[in-house]
Amino acid sequence: MNLYDIVFYFFAFVTLASAGVVVFSRNIIYSAFALLFTFFGVAGIYVLLNADFIAVSQILIYVGGILVLMLFGVMLTNKVIDVEMKTGTLQTLPASVLVALIAGALCGIFYVTDWKIVRGVSAPATTTNSLGEMFMTTYSLPFEVASIVLLVALLGAAMIARKDRLPQIKNQK
Amino acid sequence: MSGIPLNYFVFLSAILFTIGVVGVLTRRNAIIVFMCIELMLNSVNLSLVAFSAFHGNTRGQILVFFVMAVAAAEAAVGLAIIIALFRNKQTVNIDEINIMKW
Numbered sequence: 001m002n003l004y005d006i007v008f009y010f011f012a013f014v015t016l017a018s019a020g021v022v023v024f025s026r027n028i029i030y031s032a033f034a035l036l037f038t039f040f041g042v043a044g045i046y047v048l049l050n051a052d053f054i055a056v057s058q059i060l061i062y063v064g065g066i067l068v069l070m071l072f073g074v075m076l077t078n079k080v081i082d083v084e085m086k087t088g089t090l091q092t093l094p095a096s097v098l099v100a101l102i103a104g105a106l107c108g109i110f111y112v113t114d115w116k117i118v119r120g121v122s123a124p125a126t127t128t129n130s131l132g133e134m135f136m137t138t139y140s141l142p143f144e145v146a147s148i149v150l151l152v153a154l155l156g157a158a159m160i161a162r163k164d165r166l167p168q169i170k171n172q173k
Numbered sequence: 174m175s176g177i178p179l180n181y182f183v184f185l186s187a188i189l190f191t192i193g194v195v196g197v198l199t200r201r202n203a204i205i206v207f208m209c210i211e212l213m214l215n216s217v218n219l220s221l222v223a224f225s226a227f228h229g230n231t232r233g234q235i236l237v238f239f240v241m242a243v244a245a246a247e248a249a250v251g252l253a254i255i256i257a258l259f260r261n262k263q264t265v266n267i268d269e270i271n272i273m274k275w
Contacts, residue, residue, distance in 0.1 A: 069248050134235055
């Protein structure tokens with residue numbers, strides 16, 4: 001068991017344990033902060049897989065962007081922090097049956113499938129070069145479409161979340 | 174690469190996905206459901222990066238990048254919807270948000 005394996009198991013443990021806290025914690029603030037450790041654990045595994053650019057984007061986008069958004073959401077929608085005590089007991093049995101089915105199917109398929117592994121490919125020192133090249137050549141159209149999607153989502157989010165201010169209509173009434 | 178086979182990464186991603194499904198199915202707070210969707214997206218990204226690394230090309234990471242972009246858009250719009258819901262109904266409990274239920 002060399003250092004690489006130990007680091008893999010460490011990050012896997014951090015990821016799964018904090019994901020469990022996200023799901024099963026009673027306090028929503030704890031869930032939000034456990035999500036931070038999940039994102040960091042996944043980023044560590046990206047680094048182990050030689051995906052440096054993706055790992056840095058994971059930290060920037062998820063931890064820096066999405067998680068902060070989530071925390072704002074939590075703080076804007078909780079009147080009293082620990083009102084939400086109810087974990088659904090109604091659908092626990094069908095949910096656990098369904099989850100067991102999903103987990104069994106996924107793991108069974110992953111175990112049975114003979115994945116094609118290209119051996120002897122020396123991983124490049126950095127993936128940023130090749131990723132940037134592909135974004136600007138082969139995948140330039142999806143790249144631009146992604147930027148438009150982000151712009152539209154930004155506008156839509158601002159439209160949905162803001163208060164409806166219709167003073168002139170109110171004055172007419 | 175290393176001594177860790179591809180299967181371990183893929184199983185990790187499967188377990189992470191399953192934890193996300195548990196959260197979506199059992200929790201009642203809309204924001205927790207939202208976090209669990211992010212967990213599921215992350216697990217898919219993880220498997221994509223693992224396949225990309227073991228296959229020896231970086232195309233899979235392009236797809237991961239697009240998934241991240243869409244996840245960011247989804248987070249922004251979803252949280253806006255949750256905040257609008259909270260303003261109207263004073264709750265984010267998805268059992269009580271049944272205005273469109275027949």
